[in-house]
Amino acid sequence: MRHLLIFPIAAVLTLMLALGAMADSSSRVYGKITTVDDDVFEGLIRWDKNEGSWVDVLNGNKELRRHDRSKRTKYRDRERSIELFGITIARTGGASISWGNAAQSGMRFGHLASLEVIDDDAALLTLKSGETVELDGGSSDIGTGVREIIIEDLDEGEIELVWDDIERIDFMQGEGSLVSNLGERLYGTLTTRRGDEYTGYVCWDIDELFTRDILDGDLKGHRRKIRFGKIQSIERYSSSGATVTLNNGDELLLRGTNDVDDDNSGIIISDVGFGQVIVYWDEFDRLDFHKEPEPVRYDHFDGGHPLRGTVFTEDGESYEGTIRWDDDEEYSWELLDGNYRDVEFDIEFGLIKEIAKKSYRSSIITVWDGRTFRLRGSNDVDEDNKGIFITISDGEEIEVDWEDFERVEFVRK
Numbered sequence: 001m002r003h004l005l006i007f008p009i010a011a012v013l014t015l016m017l018a019l020g021a022m023a024d025s026s027s028r029v030y031g032k033i034t035t036v037d038d039d040v041f042e043g044l045i046r047w048d049k050n051e052g053s054w055v056d057v058l059n060g061n062k063e064l065r066r067h068d069r070s071k072r073t074k075y076r077d078r079e080r081s082i083e084l085f086g087i088t089i090a091r092t093g094g095a096s097i098s099w100g101n102a103a104q105s106g107m108r109f110g111h112l113a114s115l116e117v118i119d120d121d122a123a124l125l126t127l128k129s130g131e132t133v134e135l136d137g138g139s140s141d142i143g144t145g146v147r148e149i150i151i152e153d154l155d156e157g158e159i160e161l162v163w164d165d166i167e168r169i170d171f172m173q174g175e176g177s178l179v180s181n182l183g184e185r186l187y188g189t190l191t192t193r194r195g196d197e198y199t200g201y202v203c204w205d206i207d208e209l210f211t212r213d214i215l216d217g218d219l220k221g222h223r224r225k226i227r228f229g230k231i232q233s234i235e236r237y238s239s240s241g242a243t244v245t246l247n248n249g250d251e252l253l254l255r256g257t258n259d260v261d262d263d264n265s266g267i268i269i270s271d272v273g274f275g276q277v278i279v280y281w282d283e284f285d286r287l288d289f290h291k292e293p294e295p296v297r298y299d300h301f302d303g304g305h306p307l308r309g310t311v312f313t314e315d316g317e318s319y320e321g322t323i324r325w326d327d328d329e330e331y332s333w334e335l336l337d338g339n340y341r342d343v344e345f346d347i348e349f350g351l352i353k354e355i356a357k358k359s360y361r362s363s364i365i366t367v368w369d370g371r372t373f374r375l376r377g378s379n380d381v382d383e384d385n386k387g388i389f390i391t392i393s394d395g396e397e398i399e400v401d402w403e404d405f406e407r408v409e410f411v412r413k
Contacts, residue, residue, distance in 0.1 A: 023184045027053045027201070027295035029109050030174030033151055034167045041159055043152040044180050047109075048141050050203045052210065053185050054110035055270040055296050057335070057346060060123070060135030060142040062105035064328055103328040104138055108348065110301030111333045115169040120144050127333065128303025152180055173298040183211030183229055188289040190269050190279055194341055198279070200271035202287065204228070205264050215244065217254025224254060228289075235286040272296045274351050274367045275335060278344040304333035307349055309410035311390050311400055319390040319398045323408065325349070326379055327386035332413070336365065338375025345375055349410070355381075356407035368412060
């Protein structure tokens with residue numbers, strides 16, 4: 001004889017309200033995937049294992065645009081060349097040295113309207129602004145090297161696809177009430193060994209994103225597998241171990257896997273206020289998980305616009321107009337990269353208020369919320385910069401080399 005378990009209606013409603021208060025999936029990447037076989041799936045999307053929210057970055061190589069040099073004026077006429085064993089291998093006026101026709105690029109998923117697969121290693125991206133950008137290779141985000149693409153279809157449940165399955169993806173805002181089989185997106189505050197703090201969406205070991213993902217490690221000769229949703233904090237113990245504190249207060253010293261030692265690939269914190277950082281094990285101290293204050297929705301992102309501002313030279317000259325930074329970044333969705341105290345930064349240009357040259361090897365970046373970062377180790381912020389180009393009101397393009405550059409103040413849209 002079967003026994004039916006019947007819940008009072010009031011109890012069911014209370015449970016549903018409690019579940020709704022616990023999670024809001026509005027920050028999750030959501031869209032409609034059309035396959036090469038004309039199947040259509042719609043739902044929450046996990047991309048390449050380590051992207052699942054609108055703030056996460058889709059990386060690739062961007063083909064550089066060709067620019068009309070006929071109206072270009074150099075701020076100062078110089079010519080430099082690079083020689084190897086007495087042979088000139090690159091030459092230019094000033095610092096604008098051309099090495100090829102592609103550059104590393106990326107954008108946060110929230111700027112995307114659609115993605116169309118055009119080759120085994122390339123995609124055509126249409127942004128909310130209507131601009132189109134072709135990205136190829138350069139990371140595991142684009143092409144057949146993508147580790148997995150999971151969509152939680154509203155009707156059929158969890159479906160795993162590969163790059164060659166996909167014809168097109170149309171992105172849109174999903175309902176915040178959707179419940180994901182993967183759990184909630186991880187969120188927390190990371191503290192470095194120097195005491196710097198970064199708060200935002202978490203990707204652990206450039207792999208684990210959600211509360212149902214697993215952290216594993218060895219404890220007293222036994223392998224422990226712990227869902228991230230049960231973890232309160234992770235603290236670096238040494239190069240070979242970490243102390244994991246569970247929500248119930250238990251502390252476990254785990255070793256022996258790349259989740260908890262210096263083989264960790266890095267911890268990504270995606271901060272809506274500037275972009276993202278990647279912190280590696282030697283600089284990592286502690287991560288405390290907590291709830292996101294409010295979801296960062298799809299409509300938070302505008303699809304980008306041309307960079308505008310005023311460039312100041314060390315001689316006191318200034319030029320106002322549209323800006324192309326390092327001869328390749330010219331839109332607000334693009335990313336400035338550099339290193340700060342052994343932490344890798346990707347800062348969205350639309351969130352930058354000012355870039356000021358500190359020396360030949362570094363710059364101070366000020367974002368609109370007031371935070372400043374001294375970055376180095378990238379041609380975006382040091383003497384390897386390929387030039388700052390300003391198109392002024394009469395259409396003339398002014399080129400300012402790094403040695404002449406003092407600072408740029410961007411206009412906020």
